[in-house]
Amino acid sequence: MKDQVVDIRDIFKARQTVSRNLKPTQLLRYESLSRLIGADIYIKHENHNPTASQKIRGAVNLAWELRRNGVTRIVTAANGASGLALACAARLFNMSALVVVPEKSPLSLTQPIQDQGAEVRASGIDFPESLRIARRMEENGDYYFVHPANEMQFIHGCATAALEMIEELPEADVAIGSVGMGGCIASTLAASSVLNPKLKVIGVQAESAPAAYLSWKTGALQRQESRTFSQELGMSKAFETPFSLYADSLADFVLLPEHRLYEGVALAAHHTRQMVDAAGGAPIMAAYLLRQKLRSKTVVLFMSSGVATADELEEAYTLSAFRSGKPEEL
Known part of the structure; x- marks a missing residue:
């Protein structure tokens, strides 16, 4: 490749x-x-x-560029540190963040994200399904979808x-x-x-x-x-x-x-x-x-x-x- x-x-x-x-x-x-x-x-x-x-380094750079271009609401999916990093960066630049996580995610994953002021939505049986759900939210026009890897x-x-x-x-x-x-x-x-x-x-x-x-x-x-x-x-x-x-x-x-x-x-x-x-x-x-x-x-x-x-x-x-x-x- x-x-x-x-x-x-x-x-x-x-x-x-x-x-x-x-x-x-x-x-x-x-x-x-x-x-x-x-x-x-x-x-x-x-x-x-x-x-x-x-990952906070990448999240800060990405969120800053999005904010400069007028984005104020982002959605992503996470089953680890990327969700917390994006929630933290969104808060830093006065953006709203929604993080979709798998339904059985532990509190150790979800609580730190919420502590950064982001909304956490448990939806999807696993991370790939949560990712698809997050992407559909952008298609509905409510959020800018941030892919946790492909940015x-x-x-x-x-x-x-x-x-x-x-x-x-x-x-x-x-x-x-x-x-x-x-x-x-x-x-x-x-x-x-x-x-x-x-x-x-x-x-x-x-x-x-x-x-x-x-x-x-x-x-x-x-x-x-x-x-x-x-x-x-x-x-x-x-x-x-x-x-x-x-x-x-x-x-x-x-x-x-x-x-x-x-x-x-x-x-x-x-x-x-x-x-x-x-x-x-x-x-x-x-x-x-x-x-x-x-x-x-x-x-x-x-x-x-x-x-x-x-x-x-x-x-x-x-x-x-x-x-x-x-x-x-x-």
Whole structure:
């Protein structure tokens, strides 16, 4: 599949908007992780953003552009951090937001969105159906529909994280990020392809929700049932716009079984003292599994999300990796 072209000027323009509203996130080196993996390990702490995810960058850039063009009411669908990010950005720019979520969504998803002043409507048996319902609301003329993955201005905003990383650590050899909807990993590629073409970008996804991996592997958009516990990684399809950016550009793609996702959460707590979800911890686990290939390299792990549920943390923190700081050898 032919890559979609991103103009680097759009990313620098997005940084002007993002930097007016958000502070840069920390890029920290971790000695204990560096010893464990045998590489120089840095973490880009996107979990330190408001809403605890990288997606707030994209939401701020997108909402600002929509507001400038007269949009005052937006609707989207979400089963994770994108809904909260868009609700927060809408509030920032005095816009009304409606977020459609699957009918059995937990309070841990819906309450933070409502706390940002957005309306939450539980409709649809799963995320794809909620997405279709949200899109129909635009067709009725009530709202401007914001797709949670296929918005280039969202990707431009998310790319400001990679821009910060490349400027602060230009010697980085490898970057690893989680793939759910794909916008964050696509944004890293969008920035690095121009500013550091030698940077190898690696994606990591749940083995129980491998649609993006299968799409990358086959070169065509794929659907696959999601059975993972992770809200952020639990996509049953790959999305067109992010896929057009990572289809031919990822250096590698790692699939993690469920127990390895939990171990990633545990490792994040042990080594960085950060409370993150599976998407936030997965790059650590992927780096450990790739440690032979990463030896002596400078590696940046994007801790892109910290929206863990209580059940997720409880399961992860019972594992031996939480205390020992080392995954089980199978």
